[in-house]
Amino acid sequence: MPQELIDRTIDLLRGDTAALRACSLTHSALRSRAQFHIYHTVHFTPERWTKYDALAKQSPHLGNNVRRLHVEQPVGLLTRSSLQSARAYGYEQFARPRTTRGPPLFPAATTLELQMLDKTALSPLLLSNVCDLRTIEAIYLRACIVFNMGHVAEFICNFPRLRSLSLCDLFTADDYRPGSTSKDRSYAITASVNTTVPPALEELRFVSNTLILGAENSISLTKWLFEQGMHARLSTLEISAARRADVATLSACLGQLGPRLQRLYLAIEQQDDDASLSDPLTLSSNTGLRTLGLWGLKLHADTESRRPRPSLAWVPRVLKELGTPVLEHVHLQFRAGGTSPSDFDTLDWAAINDILCDQRFGSLRRVTIELLRGYNIKDAMWPYVEARMAELHARGIVVHTYSSI
Numbered sequence: 001m002p003q004e005l006i007d008r009t010i011d012l013l014r015g016d017t018a019a020l021r022a023c024s025l026t027h028s029a030l031r032s033r034a035q036f037h038i039y040h041t042v043h044f045t046p047e048r049w050t051k052y053d054a055l056a057k058q059s060p061h062l063g064n065n066v067r068r069l070h071v072e073q074p075v076g077l078l079t080r081s082s083l084q085s086a087r088a089y090g091y092e093q094f095a096r097p098r099t100t101r102g103p104p105l106f107p108a109a110t111t112l113e114l115q116m117l118d119k120t121a122l123s124p125l126l127l128s129n130v131c132d133l134r135t136i137e138a139i140y141l142r143a144c145i146v147f148n149m150g151h152v153a154e155f156i157c158n159f160p161r162l163r164s165l166s167l168c169d170l171f172t173a174d175d176y177r178p179g180s181t182s183k184d185r186s187y188a189i190t191a192s193v194n195t196t197v198p199p200a201l202e203e204l205r206f207v208s209n210t211l212i213l214g215a216e217n218s219i220s221l222t223k224w225l226f227e228q229g230m231h232a233r234l235s236t237l238e239i240s241a242a243r244r245a246d247v248a249t250l251s252a253c254l255g256q257l258g259p260r261l262q263r264l265y266l267a268i269e270q271q272d273d274d275a276s277l278s279d280p281l282t283l284s285s286n287t288g289l290r291t292l293g294l295w296g297l298k299l300h301a302d303t304e305s306r307r308p309r310p311s312l313a314w315v316p317r318v319l320k321e322l323g324t325p326v327l328e329h330v331h332l333q334f335r336a337g338g339t340s341p342s343d344f345d346t347l348d349w350a351a352i353n354d355i356l357c358d359q360r361f362g363s364l365r366r367v368t369i370e371l372l373r374g375y376n377i378k379d380a381m382w383p384y385v386e387a388r389m390a391e392l393h394a395r396g397i398v399v400h401t402y403s404s405i
Contacts, residue, residue, distance in 0.1 A: 001029060010034055035061075041068040042106065044130065046091055056105045066106040069131060072115040091121040106131050111138040118145045124158040138164040142207075145171045149217050150189045153224055162199035163233075168207035170217070189224045198230050205238035205265075219246040226253050235260060240267035240296065248280035259288035265331070267296035268314065275311035282321055289324040293331035299343040309346060316351040329366045330356060336374025336381075344381060349388035357391045367392055370401045378402050 001009075010033040013019045024034040044052065056063045073091060109131040114122065122144060124133060136159045146152055152170070156162060204225070206218035218239050225231055234257060241247045247268065254261065264286065268278050283289065294315055301309040319330075332352075356364060369385060371378055382400050386393050 006030060007033060035065055040065065041070065042066050044069055044071040046073055049091075052105055060103075063103075063106045064108045066109050068111040068113065069106060069109045070113040070115070071117065071121070071127075071130070073117060073121060091117070091123075091126055104129055104131050108132075108135065110135055111140075112136055113140045113142075114144060115140075115142045116144065119147060119151070122146065122151070122155055124155070127158075133158050134160060137161050138166075140166045140168075141170065142166075142168040143171075148172055148189075149221050149224075150193060152221060153189050154193045157193060157195050157198060159199055160197040163201060164203040164205075165201055166203075166205040166207055167218070167221075189220055193224075195228050198228050200233045201225065201230050202233045203236040204231075204234060205236070206240060207238065216243065216246065219249055222253055223249055226256060231257065233260075236263040237261060238265035238293075238295075240269060242269040242271055242277075244274065244277050244280065247278055251280045251282055254283060255285050258285045261286045262288055263291040263293075264289060265291075265293035265295055267294075269296060270298075270310040271307055275313070278314035278318075281314065281318060283318055284321045284323050286322075287324045288326065289322070290326055291329045291331070292322070292327065293333065294318075295331070295333040297332060297334045297347070298339075299334060299336070299346040300339045302338065309343070312347045316348050316355060319352060319355045323360075325360060326363050327361055328363055329368070330364070331368040331370065333368075333370040333372065334374070336371045336377060339374050339377055341377060341380050341384070344384050349385055353389040353392050365397060367398045368401060369398065370403065372403050372405060375402070375404065 006029055010020070010023065010030065013023065013034075020034040023030040042052070112127070112131070120126075127133065139156065139159065139162060141152070146155075152167070156165060204222065219241055222237075222239060231253070237254075237257070239250065241250050254264075264283070268281070270277050283292075297312060297315070298310050299312070301307060315332075355361075356367065367389075371381070374381075378400075385400075386398075389398065392398050
């Protein structure tokens with residue numbers, strides 16, 4: 001069979017593991033491509049370590065096919081108070097130098113998905129036994145326990161080719177200490193971090209920012225990355241801010257990015273009566289923006305947490321100051337749980353319509369209005385919005401979406 005036909009056949013069977021296994025056993029010409037797709041992603045846990053280690057020794061070529069590693073540990077181990085239990089069942093038993101020097105289990109892996117790991121598992125020493133740190137280009141860090149953001153900063157500097165970094169819902173060890181409060185936590189990165197070969201990030205995302213290490217830590221890490229010069233190639237940023245000082249810091253960072261920034265997903269969380277929280281924010285220098293997402297917007301007051309009805313006057317202001325001639329997509333995302341129809345006028349929809357219909361936004365191809373929760377009000381909200389953004393709707397570029405997450 002011609003090589004092109006072999007490649008085409010295997011690509012068509014990519015999602016069928018049984019068929020790929022049959023191809024791998026049928027003919028040697030099919031084996032390499034079939035096994036590449038079978039073992040492209042590996043789900044790694046402490047109990048599977050010895051199994052993968054034995055498999056890699058038996059068939060070393062299989063490890064070269066793996067490109068994505070999903071590393072996690074059971075939730076119970078994440079909160080164990082017994083160090084002896086953690087040593088017996090977690091990753092600590094493997095976090096030691098190898099007696100014989102050799103290649104890692106998966107030397108060609110380029111993506112690390114790290115989920116529900118503790119401080120021990122987030123160790124370059126341990127991960128270097130699994131993959132080659134010099135080949136990793138993307139890291140997704142979710143629901144892990146870290147010492148502080150300095151620990152995260154030091155961790156990512158072990159990956160010189162890192163291009164994409166996503167952080168979601170991180171915890172510190174203090175969060176499990178009885179009586180711990182937010183005042184006990186330090187957000188700034190004060191310790192010295194070894195940045196001999198700093199990575200040049202192209203994408204930086206703080207995906208959720210809803211738990212313990214939230215907006216303050218995303219700002220502190222971003223500020224540190226900029227101070228170390230790791231933003232020279234940054235074109236995609238997802239971030240949130242909840243304090244006026246953090247908004248000012250973020251605005252300064254955005255000014256440094258200038259026209260290089262192409263995709264920005266931004267959340268501003270007003271937690272008190274101070275409606276001037278967003279005053280320092282400006283995107284006037286980001287003239288290369290193609291996608292702008294204003295996320296986590298709220299139309300209503302939160303009675304449980306005693307948060308007032310927020311001011312969204314900054315949304316049309318930021319859009320009006322925007323000077324990018326290449327803007328293609330504007331994404332407005334609302335946390336609508338608890339919203340009532342009387343809250344719809346919190347945002348000046350008509351002003352947004354007039355601004356986005358301006359001639360300078362001739363490249364605009366899509367306006368997404370997304371509701372997170374708020375199922376009971378979506379049928380009332382869509383006609384309300386359509387009546388006030390009639391020109392954009394007439395162009396057929398407005399998309400309404402809903403998610404229950």
